[in-house]
Amino acid sequence: MNPMEYPMQIDGAPVRSPRERAVALPFDGSQVGTIFEATEEQVNAAVEAAGRAARQMRELTLDERSAILRKAHYRLLEERDEMAMAVCQETGKPLKEARMEVERAALTLLFSSEEAHRLHGEVVPMDASPAGKGRMGITVREPVGVIAAITPFNFPLNLAMHKIGPAIAGGNAIVHKPATVTPISAVKMARLFLDCGLPQGALNVITGPGGAVGDMLVFHAGVDMITFTGSAEVGQRIRNLAGLKRVTLELGSNSALILEEDADIEAAMPRIVAGSFAHSGQVCISIQRIYVQEGIRTEFIDRFQAATAKLAIGHPYDPATDISSLITVDEAERVVSWVGEAIRAGGKLITGGGRQHATVAPAIVADVPPHVSLCRKEAFGPVVAVNTYGKLDEAVAMVNDSDYGLQAGIYTRDIQKAFQAARQVHVGGFHINETPQYRIDHMPYGGVKLSGTGREGPKYAVEEMTEPKLITWRV
Numbered sequence: 001m002n003p004m005e006y007p008m009q010i011d012g013a014p015v016r017s018p019r020e021r022a023v024a025l026p027f028d029g030s031q032v033g034t035i036f037e038a039t040e041e042q043v044n045a046a047v048e049a050a051g052r053a054a055r056q057m058r059e060l061t062l063d064e065r066s067a068i069l070r071k072a073h074y075r076l077l078e079e080r081d082e083m084a085m086a087v088c089q090e091t092g093k094p095l096k097e098a099r100m101e102v103e104r105a106a107l108t109l110l111f112s113s114e115e116a117h118r119l120h121g122e123v124v125p126m127d128a129s130p131a132g133k134g135r136m137g138i139t140v141r142e143p144v145g146v147i148a149a150i151t152p153f154n155f156p157l158n159l160a161m162h163k164i165g166p167a168i169a170g171g172n173a174i175v176h177k178p179a180t181v182t183p184i185s186a187v188k189m190a191r192l193f194l195d196c197g198l199p200q201g202a203l204n205v206i207t208g209p210g211g212a213v214g215d216m217l218v219f220h221a222g223v224d225m226i227t228f229t230g231s232a233e234v235g236q237r238i239r240n241l242a243g244l245k246r247v248t249l250e251l252g253s254n255s256a257l258i259l260e261e262d263a264d265i266e267a268a269m270p271r272i273v274a275g276s277f278a279h280s281g282q283v284c285i286s287i288q289r290i291y292v293q294e295g296i297r298t299e300f301i302d303r304f305q306a307a308t309a310k311l312a313i314g315h316p317y318d319p320a321t322d323i324s325s326l327i328t329v330d331e332a333e334r335v336v337s338w339v340g341e342a343i344r345a346g347g348k349l350i351t352g353g354g355r356q357h358a359t360v361a362p363a364i365v366a367d368v369p370p371h372v373s374l375c376r377k378e379a380f381g382p383v384v385a386v387n388t389y390g391k392l393d394e395a396v397a398m399v400n401d402s403d404y405g406l407q408a409g410i411y412t413r414d415i416q417k418a419f420q421a422a423r424q425v426h427v428g429g430f431h432i433n434e435t436p437q438y439r440i441d442h443m444p445y446g447g448v449k450l451s452g453t454g455r456e457g458p459k460y461a462v463e464e465m466t467e468p469k470l471i472t473w474r475v
Helices: 040-059 062-078 080-091 095-117 158-169 184-195 210-219 232-241 265-281 294-309 329-344 392-400 415-424 458-464
Strands: 008-010 013-015 020-024 031-036 135-143 146-150 173-177 203-205 225-229 246-250 256-259 289-293 348-351 363-366 383-389 407-411 429-432 466-474
Touching: 008 040, 008 184, 031 080, 031 184, 040 135, 040 146, 040 173, 040 203, 040 210, 062 080, 062 095, 062 158, 062 184, 080 095, 080 184, 095 158, 095 458, 146 158, 146 210, 158 173, 158 184, 158 225, 158 458, 173 210, 184 203, 210 232, 225 232, 225 458, 232 246, 246 458, 256 265, 256 392, 265 294, 265 383, 289 294, 289 392, 294 348, 294 363, 294 383, 329 348, 329 363, 329 383, 383 392, 392 415, 407 415, 415 429, 458 466
Parallel strands: 146 173, 146 225, 173 203, 225 246, 256 289, 256 407, 289 383, 363 383, 407 429
Antiparallel strands: 008 013, 008 203, 020 031, 135 466, 348 363
């Protein structure tokens, strides 16, 4: 087999199709692999294989499921260098960020392994009702069945493990459809899971465009649940087409950060720079809007500009690189156009915004009118809008003036103000003295409004991926 070929994995075997597609390094467009677009027959075969495996997965003990995930955790750590390079190649993110993603993915599998041991129901006090006298009741959690996992390009390994790990812990079988441009790590993980004892057909990977392959999964009668991470537009379409299938959606954001006048700017700055520009801003919870109390505007912008200027822009394979390319040239051009729109509307470019192929220099734009794309939509690029406010209530109102609600944060030494904002900002997660990009892999993660429905984090995803069943008996 050509080492650059990455066949699909269906029912435990590598599968090709007549339709080949190149996988390119986004930084320069050089080819790093070849994948195959699934046909309708191959999608059907993957779902049917998962259906057969689902019966076997259901019968595995909790400890057997946990053991498979624990083995996968250790195997992934053993192959961390190879997997990090695969992630770097397919996403174009700096190698040091790809290495961090592999470490996080391994930890997600470990958390999932632990959750398999904690899968339990409860005793129902039947005799709390007169009609329940002489009866007892319990609940148990049973697997949903076949889960279609549709994952994005920005964290192709860890976000896939946030779906696959809990699905296995819950006793389900999976058909995984990775993003078209980032399939390599998905194929590698399917092989790794087989080596760790996962039953044949319990994890199938099919590749190809989401509009075709993804739709087939959404409509397929053999799929019981869809878990999707991606854009709000696609998520809404899946929700509308899925019928009575269970659906969880992790969608977009334009996350905001509030800086009160008493904030420790010097201490916060490294987190703000990383939270704004990691992976060139291609993170769902990347900082896109910063609201600075007017008394510290000048100091903050000066420090932010100086810290941003220290970021090293370069090839993703270079261990010293901080900023590399966006996923495509088209996306880079769109981000630059949004910067231009903000400036034409009256915003002031503080730094950055230049483009070389798919790489955009980190951009800071001050005094951005609230109606422009940078404040209304998800940029998914290395650009941040900085605006000022007078009182905290004004900042909260500006943060909430969004169709999205994934995560937000505040820096302040005043605990009363911190919790005032935490209560009033309408998001799925709020962080005090931390940026909205903060995420550890066992916490509940998800949003409100157009940011989605349901929660990830292994404990919470397992709950989404299992059904409670009531069992009663007369004593």
